[in-house]
Amino acid sequence: MSRTVRDQILSALAGIADPERGRDVVASGRISGVAVEDGVARIMVETTPERAGATEPLRRAVEAAAASVRGVKRASAVLTAERGPAQRPPAAPTSAAPGPAAGRPRPAAPTLPGVKAVIAVASGKGGVGKSTLAVNLALALQARGLKVGLLDADVYGPSIPRMLGLSGRPDSPDGKRITPKVGWGLKAMSIGLMVEEDTPLIWRGPMVQGALDQFLRETDWAPLDILVLDMPPGTGDVQLSIAQRVPLAGAVIVSTPQDIALLDARKGLAMFRRVEVPILGLVENMSWFTCPHCGGRSDIFGHGGARDEALKLGLPFLGAVPLDLEVRIMSDEGRPVVAVAPDSEAAAPYHAIAAGVVDSIAKAHREPPRIMIED
Ligand SMILES: Nc1ncnc2c1ncn2[C@@H]1O[C@H](COP(=O)(O)OP(=O)(O)O)[C@@H](O)[C@H]1O
Ligand SMILES: [Mg+2]
Known part of the structure; x- marks a missing residue:
């Protein structure tokens, strides 16, 4: 259920151009996560600490596009800093793990090796x-x-x-x-x-x-x-x-x-x-x-x-x-x-x-x- 909504959100986001990176925001790897739970969509938009202000219009556009998808009651897009000293590999929109769905057994949190x-x-x-x-x-x-x-x-x-x-x-x-x-x-x-x-x-x-x-x-x-x-x-x-x-x-x-x-x-x-x-x-x-x-x-x-x-x-x-x-x-x-x-x-x-x-x-x-x- 939330999968299809999620896919629709990604399609909607693919219509937004990423002026800084020259493609649409999905193809450019700008969207680092999409999670939908109970009709609430949460989207992560990548930026750098220096560019956070400049990326704000893009964040708003992403939020508006997601909110317009049927089945989405509320959408929030947040800016995230590029990870660590290394660059995040492009386009991994499937990486956001949605929260546990109610009514299903919840798997134990994975242990940390070592x-x-x-x-x-x-x-x-x-x-x-x-x-x-x-x-x-x-x-x-x-x-x-x-x-x-x-x-x-x-x-x-x-x-x-x-x-x-x-x-x-x-x-x-x-x-x-x-x-x-x-x-x-x-x-x-x-x-x-x-x-x-x-x-x-x-x-x-x-x-x-x-x-x-x-x-x-x-x-x-x-x-x-x-x-x-x-x-x-x-x-x-x-x-x-x-x-x-x-x-x-x-x-x-x-x-x-x-x-x-x-x-x-x-x-x-x-x-x-x-x-x-x-x-x-x-x-x-x-x-x-x-x-x-x-x-x-x-x-x-x-x-x-x-x-x-x-x-x-x-x-x-x-x-x-x-x-x-x-x-x-x-x-x-x-x-x-x-x-x-x-x-x-x-x-x-x-x-x-x-x-x-x-x-x-x-x-x-x-x-x-x-x-x-x-x-
Ligand atoms: N036992 C204590 N005696 C004196 N000052 C303390 C003590 N415990 C904490 N503080 C001081 O109180 C302030 C808040 O503590 P902090 O550990 O940052 O709290 P929290 O993480 O709960 O917000 C800090 O300035 C800290 O140094
Ligand atoms: Mg503290």
């Missing part, structure tokens, strides 16, 4: 310290002798390059595979390494998926024991689709004490449960504040909310991390505390959380695998 486990660090909202936790957790796992990678899946607000002190585009010796950057021993990949921070690209759903699939599958991660995914904040559709597309061994949920009620842990949990991803546990960040002058401890946000919530929900509580000025300064300078001062008091909670995560992964996967059926 990567033993992928875990997600997720949060109900932004600014709760998700990336800080992802970085320091990855480093603490590494300190346990594991080979660890860190994938910045927060394509809207990538912060892993800054937190690991990385910059510059990753190499691609063969023009196809991407060699991850290495920061403090961690293999790392982020959209922030591929485009300038203020690039006026429109990162929306389809692009998020395209970029992530690419980073996940075309980066030379192997061999890794654990790949840590810094998820975009929230537990909505974008997060759901990542959880569906990545073979997750589990998710760590992070929250601040004052946001724990807002986190709507149940909703977040329900999302991961829908895709059969075990919740490895809850982490409370900015849990209390220790005064650097007098050493006094203040529960400024009412510490302990996450522990209670975890208990109520029957989830492991992985630990609490205090609000620590040093942690903030160091992570914003690309000097994560677990790498720079592994034996410090500030690093201790991360080591404890890493131990809990390793335990939780082992427990979650001792149960027999279940067959996944979409409801």
Whole structure:
């Protein structure tokens, strides 16, 4: 059903000239993906960061042409940057994988060769310290002798390059595979390494998926024991689709004490449960504040909310991390505390959380695998 609509969209797009490349937009390889789901068409239009503004009229024409196809209720076309250091081979419009169709069994997300486990660090909202936790957790796992990678899946607000002190585009010796950057021993990949921070690209759903699939599958991660995914904040559709597309061994949920009620842990949990991803546990960040002058401890946000919530929900509580000025300064300078001062008091909670995560992964996967059926 959606196939025929998709073909009609491609025919409609073949009527649009590509002035820059001299053919129609399909023949010129400009369209890098078309997906149709429930009458909603999503089309990816390739450009370069420098030409994004100039390609905007073309994007609008593509969107209008797709919207005029019968059976299309809504069409959205987004600009995507040319992939990696290499050029995308021309015309692969079949490459956009449509989302899973409702009512059919969903195949398990393909595993990543040479990567033993992928875990997600997720949060109900932004600014709760998700990336800080992802970085320091990855480093603490590494300190346990594991080979660890860190994938910045927060394509809207990538912060892993800054937190690991990385910059510059990753190499691609063969023009196809991407060699991850290495920061403090961690293999790392982020959209922030591929485009300038203020690039006026429109990162929306389809692009998020395209970029992530690419980073996940075309980066030379192997061999890794654990790949840590810094998820975009929230537990909505974008997060759901990542959880569906990545073979997750589990998710760590992070929250601040004052946001724990807002986190709507149940909703977040329900999302991961829908895709059969075990919740490895809850982490409370900015849990209390220790005064650097007098050493006094203040529960400024009412510490302990996450522990209670975890208990109520029957989830492991992985630990609490205090609000620590040093942690903030160091992570914003690309000097994560677990790498720079592994034996410090500030690093201790991360080591404890890493131990809990390793335990939780082992427990979650001792149960027999279940067959996944979409409801
Ligand atoms: N435990 C902490 N103590 C002090 N500052 C923190 C702590 N955790 C995070 N931060 C700071 O809070 C800000 C937001 O954290 P970040 O990890 O970027 O959150 P998110 O990824 O959830 O948006 C950053 O400036 C970070 O350095
Ligand atoms: Mg972040």
